[in-house]
Amino acid sequence: MLKVLVSDPISDLGIQQLMDADDVTVDKNTGLSEDELVQIIGDYDALLVRSQTRVTERILAAGKKLKVVGRAGVGVDNIDLKAATQRGIIVINAPDGNTITTCEHTFAMMMALARHIPQAYAQTIVGTWDRKSFLGVELRNKTLGVLGMGRIGSEVAKRAKAFGMNILGYDPFLTEERAEKLGIKLASVNEIIRNADFMTVHTPLTPETKHMIARPQFEAMKKGMRIINCARGGVIDELALVEAINEGIVAGAAFDVFESEPPAQDHPFLSHPKIIVTPHLGASTVEAQENVAIDVSEQVLHILRDEPFKNAVNMPPVPSNVMTQLQPYFSLGEKLGSFAAQVTNQAVREIHVDYAGDLSSVDTQPLTRYILKGVLSRHLGSDVNIVNSVHLAKTRDIHLVVSQAPATKGFTNLITVTLKTQSGEEQRVAGTLLAGYGERIVQLNQFPVDVAPEAHFLLISHNDKPGIIGRVGTLLGENGVNIASMQVGRKIVGGEAIMILTVDKAVPKDVLVQLVGLPELNTAQEIVLN
Numbered sequence: 001m002l003k004v005l006v007s008d009p010i011s012d013l014g015i016q017q018l019m020d021a022d023d024v025t026v027d028k029n030t031g032l033s034e035d036e037l038v039q040i041i042g043d044y045d046a047l048l049v050r051s052q053t054r055v056t057e058r059i060l061a062a063g064k065k066l067k068v069v070g071r072a073g074v075g076v077d078n079i080d081l082k083a084a085t086q087r088g089i090i091v092i093n094a095p096d097g098n099t100i101t102t103c104e105h106t107f108a109m110m111m112a113l114a115r116h117i118p119q120a121y122a123q124t125i126v127g128t129w130d131r132k133s134f135l136g137v138e139l140r141n142k143t144l145g146v147l148g149m150g151r152i153g154s155e156v157a158k159r160a161k162a163f164g165m166n167i168l169g170y171d172p173f174l175t176e177e178r179a180e181k182l183g184i185k186l187a188s189v190n191e192i193i194r195n196a197d198f199m200t201v202h203t204p205l206t207p208e209t210k211h212m213i214a215r216p217q218f219e220a221m222k223k224g225m226r227i228i229n230c231a232r233g234g235v236i237d238e239l240a241l242v243e244a245i246n247e248g249i250v251a252g253a254a255f256d257v258f259e260s261e262p263p264a265q266d267h268p269f270l271s272h273p274k275i276i277v278t279p280h281l282g283a284s285t286v287e288a289q290e291n292v293a294i295d296v297s298e299q300v301l302h303i304l305r306d307e308p309f310k311n312a313v314n315m316p317p318v319p320s321n322v323m324t325q326l327q328p329y330f331s332l333g334e335k336l337g338s339f340a341a342q343v344t345n346q347a348v349r350e351i352h353v354d355y356a357g358d359l360s361s362v363d364t365q366p367l368t369r370y371i372l373k374g375v376l377s378r379h380l381g382s383d384v385n386i387v388n389s390v391h392l393a394k395t396r397d398i399h400l401v402v403s404q405a406p407a408t409k410g411f412t413n414l415i416t417v418t419l420k421t422q423s424g425e426e427q428r429v430a431g432t433l434l435a436g437y438g439e440r441i442v443q444l445n446q447f448p449v450d451v452a453p454e455a456h457f458l459l460i461s462h463n464d465k466p467g468i469i470g471r472v473g474t475l476l477g478e479n480g481v482n483i484a485s486m487q488v489g490r491k492i493v494g495g496e497a498i499m500i501l502t503v504d505k506a507v508p509k510d511v512l513v514q515l516v517g518l519p520e521l522n523t524a525q526e527i528v529l530n
């Protein structure tokens with residue numbers, strides 16, 4: 001039975017599909033400390049979190065069975081991604097489910113800021129009827145600067161237009177064309193700082209965005225700006241912001257997120273009359289919480305069941321049409337990698353993967369990960385998976401060379417895996433997917449062959465002499481090893497030749513020794529493809 005731990009409050013309706021699955025049990029245990037999680041995580045195959053649980057290296061190291069960490073939301077800054085990747089743990093998020101909700105919270109904050117709603121409310125409920133102190137401003141005809149024009153930033157820009165605002169947007173990936181489509185003006189950070197009346201940030205927190213608005217930006221800022229942060233604490237330097245408000249540069253700020261959450265009780269934002277705050281509520285609506293929980297549960301279930309999945313954060317994104325195209329090749333790729341690794345006798349230094357035919361015009365990165373997994377699993381065992389295979393190859397100084405070419409030597413698709421060792425040994429295996437016939441290995445070094453990659457192979461090198469096939473068959477038969485298929489390959493009559501046999505079960509070691517003792521037979525090796 002697969003076990004899932006939910007360690008933050010996640011919508012019950014959203015995780016219903018996990019709870020309904022026959023092969024899964026779900027434990028909800030929220031508010032645990034790091035030590036407590038380290039104690040129990042070893043039992044679980046999947047961990048589901050929001051932003052409260054800090055998924056540290058210690059927790060990931062203790063998660064010996066952990067296959068996936070699912071984040072029911074966008075930001076994964078509470079998860080040690082590097083440690084997860086090294087351990088081959090997939091991290092997925094739910095990037096789309098809370099976009100509108102967070103965009104709407106941004107507007108709630110912007111309007112509350114423009115009209116002093118929280119401050120006015122606080123006065124009114126204690127009996128102070130103060131209509132003078134809370135003179136607000138309209139949004140209409142004001143300039144809104146949006147830093148980060150991704151999902152949420154773009155939705156904010158769309159709605160700001162309905163309020164009659166002029167929008168300046170900055171994002172390293174924002175093109176003139178897209179800006180035009182959104183009806184906004186592409187601007188630099190400096191232009192936004194100098195011209196906006198309201199500024200809202202919608203970037204992740206990265207080394208580049210940390211304190212992207214700090215003292216120097218406040219010094220250059222248009223006087224009277226109002227600032228909203230519903231993205232991540234730390235994008236705006238909190239202390240520099242308080243200074244800028246006190247100096248009259250900034251008219252007010254609305255923050256949903258803090259550099260450290262929850263903020264200390266004496267955090268200057270909490271007592272400042274011009275700063276309004278919410279406790280990281282951006283994604284907290286019934287709809288968003290259901291959406292993200294449904295999305296993440298669905299993908300976690302796929303991962304646990306070894307099915308194709310999306311939204312991995314520690315693997316490059318692959319469009320679904322590309323994934324559909326590549327998926328049939330994953331098993332073949334892994335088998336070719338494993339086959340090549342098993343026939344290579346020394347440490348691999350270079351892995352060359354050549355894609356041809358149908359595979360020459362697709363982004364084959366995910367497939368390459370399967371091939372690497374096949375190669376590396378020979379020595380690293382089950383610790384290798386498609387998440388960490390590229391990383392593991394790099395850490396072992398294995399050089400990966402991938403090429404794509406339309407020519408196919410007669411096959412509609414062809415994958416050739418060549419392993420090179422430091423001493424110059426080179427092993428090559430090529431395979432194809434034949435329509436209606438499935439996977440085939442079609443070349444082994446210089447020998448053309450045609451075998452289906454089954455679980456147990458016997459690879460024999462011999463001299464092309466009469467009688468050898470019979471002797472091998474007899475010896476295997478006498479030892480109870482049933483031959484399912486046999487292929488013989490040779491370059492020239494009477495020369496060096498190979499025999500590939502698929503057999504129904506593992507070949508005992510002593511039978512391999514007896515085989516090598518046969519006349520004209522040079523080597524005999526078992527290849528196991530799981």
Ligand SMILES: NC(=O)c1ccc[n+]([C@@H]2O[C@H](COP(=O)([O-])OP(=O)(O)OC[C@H]3O[C@@H](n4cnc5c(N)ncnc54)[C@H](O)[C@@H]3O)[C@@H](O)[C@H]2O)c1
Nearest residue numbers: 074075102148149150151152171202203204230231282283
């Ligand atoms: N307050 C909340 O509860 C809440 C809810 C959802 C999302 N978020 C946060 O909001 C942020 C945005 O979420 P999203 O779903 O729109 O993400 P997104 O990935 O769609 O958009 C982020 C954008 O930031 C841009 N960016 C990166 N570096 C930048 C830089 N230096 N300058 C300008 N732009 C830069 C990226 O190119 C991207 O387009 C994330 O940090 C997310 O964690 C907060």
Ligand SMILES: O=C(O)[C@H](O)COP(=O)(O)O
Nearest residue numbers: 050051052073074075283
């Ligand atoms: O990144 C996110 O999705 C938001 O910050 C929401 O975080 P939460 O799931 O803890 O509300």
